[in-house]
Amino acid sequence: xxxxxxxxxxxxxxxxxxxxxxxxxxxxxxxxxxxxxxxxxxxxxxxxxxxxxxxxxxxxxxxxxxxxxxxxxxxxxxxxxxxxxxxxxxxxxxxxxxxxxxxxxxxxxxxxxxxxxxxxxxxxxxxxxxxxxxxxxxxxxxxxxxxxxxxxxxxxxxxxxxxxxxxxxxxxxxxxxxxxxxxxxxxxxxxxxxxxxxxxxxxxxxxxxxxxxxxxxxxxxxxxxxxxxxxxxxxxxxxxxxxxxxxxxxxxxxxxxxxxxxxxxxxxxxxxxxxxxxxxxxxxxxxxxxxxxxxxxxxxxxxxxxxxxxxxxxxxxxxxxxxxxxxxxxxxxxxxxxxxxxxxxxxxxxxxxxxxxxxxxxxxxxxxxxxxxxxxxxxxxxxxxxxxxxxx
Amino acid sequence: xxxxxxxxxxxxxxxxxxxxxxxxxxxxxxxxxxxxxxxxxxxxxxxxxxxxxxxxxxxxxxxxxxxxxxxxxxxxxxxxxxxxxxxxxxxxxxxxxxxxxxxxxxxxxxxxxxxxxxxxxxxxxxxxxxxxxxxxxxxxxxxxxxxxxxxxxxxxxxxxxxxxxxxxxxxxxxxxxxxxxxxxxxxxxxxxxxxxxxxx
Numbered sequence: 093x094x095x096x097x098x099x100x101x102x103x104x105x106x107x108x109x110x111x112x113x114x115x116x117x118x119x120x121x122x123x124x125x126x127x128x129x130x131x132x133x134x135x136x137x138x139x140x141x142x143x144x145x146x147x148x149x150x151x152x153x154x155x156x157x158x159x160x161x162x163x164x165x166x167x168x169x170x171x172x173x174x175x176x177x178x179x180x181x182x183x184x185x186x187x188x189x190x191x192x193x194x195x196x197x198x199x200x201x202x203x204x205x206x207x208x209x210x211x212x213x214x215x216x217x218x219x220x221x222x223x224x225x226x227x228x229x230x231x232x233x234x235x236x237x238x239x240x241x242x243x244x245x246x247x248x249x250x251x252x253x254x255x256x257x258x259x260x261x262x263x264x265x266x267x268x269x270x271x272x273x274x275x276x277x278x279x280x281x282x283x284x285x286x287x288x289x290x291x292x293x294x295x296x297x298x299x300x301x302x303x304x305x306x307x308x309x310x311x312x313x314x315x316x317x318x319x320x321x322x323x324x325x326x327x328x329x330x331x332x333x334x335x336x337x338x339x340x341x342x343x344x345x346x347x348x349x350x351x352x353x354x355x356x357x358x359x360x361x362x363x364x365x366x367x368x369x370x371x372x373x374x375x376x377x378x379x380x381x382x383x384x385x386x387x388x389x390x391x392x393x394x395x396x397x398x399x400x401x402x403x404x405x406x407x408x409x410x411x412x413x414x415x416x417x418x419x420x421x422x423x424x425x426x427x428x429x430x431x432x433x434x435x436x437x438x439x440x441x442x443x444x445x446x447x448x449x450x451x452x453x454x455x456x457x458x459x460x461x462x463x464x465x466x467x468x469x470x471x472x473x474x475x476x477x478x479x480x481x482x483x484x
Numbered sequence: 485x486x487x488x489x490x491x492x493x494x495x496x497x498x499x500x501x502x503x504x505x506x507x508x509x510x511x512x513x514x515x516x517x518x519x520x521x522x523x524x525x526x527x528x529x530x531x532x533x534x535x536x537x538x539x540x541x542x543x544x545x546x547x548x549x550x551x552x553x554x555x556x557x558x559x560x561x562x563x564x565x566x567x568x569x570x571x572x573x574x575x576x577x578x579x580x581x582x583x584x585x586x587x588x589x590x591x592x593x594x595x596x597x598x599x600x601x602x603x604x605x606x607x608x609x610x611x612x613x614x615x616x617x618x619x620x621x622x623x624x625x626x627x628x629x630x631x632x633x634x635x636x637x638x639x640x641x642x643x644x645x646x647x648x649x650x651x652x653x654x655x656x657x658x659x660x661x662x663x664x665x666x667x668x669x670x671x672x673x674x675x676x677x678x679x680x681x682x683x684x
Contacts (some may be wrong), residue, residue: 136587150504175545178568182590200571 098394100125100138100381101159103170103180109269109294109316113172113373116325117194119140120374121169124381134389138381141165145176154177160187166394167192167420167425169380174198174240181206190396192384198244198322198344199453205396208423209380209415210373211343214452215428216320217245220341221252223430223443228316229286230258230335235300236277236291238265245291245320245333248455255316256462266292271299277307280315289318290338297322305334323371327437335387338433343426344372344412345439369437370411379410383417387415390417414448423451490604493597494519499537499561501525503546505593507566511541514596537561539603543577545569545589562607565600566591582611625663633667640675651676 102121105114122140129137139161145151150170159165160183167405168184171177177193184205185192191203195211224232230253232240236242242265261283264276273296280288292300301317308315319340327335346357346369356378359447360370370378383403388394391402404419426450431439452458488496493648498520502508508524515522525532525545540561545568562584584603587595630652637648655676656666669677 150506153506174569178545178589200569232637238575240569240571244571247571247573247576 095135095137096135097139098161098388099165100140100384101143101147101156101163101165101168101170101259102140103155103159103168104144104154104377105147105172105176105286108145109399110172112142112294112325112329113146113195113371114226116371117170117172117377119364120377122382123360124378125386127359128385134213136478138387146463149173149175150248152176153183156180156183156191158177160189166190166396167384167399168383169194169377171195174201177201177206183243184223187394188396189411190384190399192380193245195373196376198241199455200244202421202423202453204400204422206258206422207332207380207400207417208382208421208451208453210286210376210424211259211428212451212453213244213248213422213455214458215343215426215449216341217248217250218429218455218458218463219428219443219445220318220320220339221249223339223341224287224289224318225253225256225258231254231261231285232258232287232318233261233280233283233285233292234263234278234289235273236263236265236289237293237296239268241293241321242291242361244336245461248458249289252458254461256463260335262415266296266300272459273303276300280304281307281311281313284313285315287316287318290322291320292338293321298326301338302334303332322433323373324369324437324439325371327433327439328369331439332435335433335437339430340433341430342372342439343428344375345429345431345440345441347431348372348429348439350411350413352409352413353411375411378434379408379412381417382410383408383415395424409470418451421451421453423453425450488604490601490608493600493604495521496539496604497521497537499521499523499525499530499531499540501527501542501547502566503527503543507543507589508590510593511596514593518597518600531559535560539564539600541566541587542581543568544586562603562610564603567673585684623664626667629671630663630667633670635674636670 094440102118103110104118113385122393125140126448127136141159143155143159145155156168159168167190171180171191171193172195174197180191182375185203188379191206193206195209196216208330232253233245236246239284246263253260262279264279266273292299312364317338319338322338322340324346357370361368386406386408387399387403390406391398403417405416407416414424415424419425427448429441429444431441434440498515500508504524512522513585523537527543538561540559541564544565563581565581565583565586566589567586580681585599585642586605587599633652634645634648637643637651638645643651652666653663655662659666671679
């Protein structure tokens with residue numbers, strides 16, 4: 093008997109400034125769709141309808157309006173930037189649809205019509221800054237792209253660092269896509285900060301990491317770099333030598349050593365080639381589709397209220413480990429991890445939370461006093477903090 | 485400038501600083517319905533030098549946070565901020581602009597008139613409050629003069645401080661002038677000036 097087919101909207105930019113991410117995310121979504129369609133565990137199939145907004149913010153609204161009107165979709169998976177998500181929210185709210193959003197973002201949002209599957213700021217920037225204070229320094233040089241993710245990430249960093257008695261040595265911003273990084277690199281070499289926090293994105297970041305690696309090597313300096321966004325495919329774009337040693341905070345790395353991830357990576361490689369790597373955003377898109385399929389199965393319906401209710405607190409053992417939607421704010425419980433980039437464009441995980449952490453999109457539970465211990469009290473803090481677990 | 489009621493918006497000039505075509509067309513239509521005169525400006529450009537606009541409606545998400553553009557936004561016209569991103573880093577920049585009222589995205593036809601009225605009213609109150617503060621500051625500045633005049637009268641008429649102040653206050657009331665003005669005259673004349681009431 094033929095299974096009923098459910099229309100599913102996929103909105104990812106296949107061209108434009110962040111096309112690499114958009115292509116990864118669409119590829120991952122289609123992999124999940126195929127697995128569901130071929131599986132006996134689901135008594136329905138997904139019929140994906142692809143839309144490519146080409147990285148143009150206003151085109152996201154048009155794409156979603158068209159999917160809802162023409163293809164009658166109830167569920168859309170897509171968007172990468174906050175600007176594009178904010179274009180889509182009014183229309184999914186007005187028409188009572190659900191947007192499944194894979195990418196991590198800066199927080200301070202909580203729509204009833206969005207399921208936020210990517211990491212919230214308490215999953216990314218907070219553990220990274222805690223590690224910096226405990227193990228590296230309380231003085232930091234910030235380089236970032238001039239947009240909302242950097243502003244907000246740096247604000248949180250500044251707040252935690254100031255509370256710990258440290259300081260932001262400088263904050264240098266480049267316009268999105270700008271690759272004129274030389275003045276920032278020279279300033280870093282002149283000032284020799286103990287650590288650099290990199291929130292540059294795309295080509296700006298790759299050029300910066302390469303230029304800084306070259307300059308520090310020439311000057312005989314070792315300056316650790318922190319990131320909340322670098323992923324394996326980007327390490328390849330940076331180049332194997334320059335990409336080593338970056339401390340990155342993320343909910344997903346290809347190297348997570350659990351059966352679900354080993355199987356996921358094997359399936360990925362079989363499909364896209366042995367040199368191909370899934371990224372955090374790709375994996376998260378895959379998880380979005382899986383969470384959606386499981387919620388539809390549990391609800392016995394595609395109707396948005398029923399699906400949202402069925403998704404709440406329903407645990408899925410995903411490649412990144414157990415994950416479930418917190419019905420309080422529609423963000424996900426997930427496991428923060430810290431890793432160091434190593435040879436071969438991979439990450440070596442050196443810390444992970446010992447259980448999935450509750451999402452805190454407004455950072456309303458951020459206890460500055462508990463984090464702001466300063467480097468001198470680091471051992472004490474590591475012992476006291478029960479969710480810090482060294483895995484390597 | 486004449487005091488206009490915040491409820492009457494017809495004929496007032498609005499400057500729309502936005503990029504999103506959908507938002508701009510909603511504003512154009514709605515401001516037009518209210519009889520307002522609309523000018524437009526791209527967020528990346530500096531505000532027009534011409535200060536004739538009476539209210540500015542700005543897309544808070546479309547303007548990059550840069551310290552060098554902030555002074556250009558110091559304007560006397562009240563600002564209505566259209567807000568999408570609610571992150572503290574963005575809101576902090578918005579606070580620096582001291583918006584008189586705000587609208588939340590998605591922009592709809594409803595809510596704009598309220599935002600305009602609140603902004604015009606808050607601009608009026610701000611102006612009143614500024615004038616009030618200026619008057620108070622004048623009085624603080626002239627306290628030294630009043631105190632010197634009280635001393636002069638205490639010495640010249642052998643009065644206590646309270647009696648000298650009462651005398652100055654009553655004289656000022658009789659002459660329909662302020663205590664500060666009479667005090668300045670007392671100091672200039674070296675005692676209570678001989679003057680006839682201005683009115684019969």
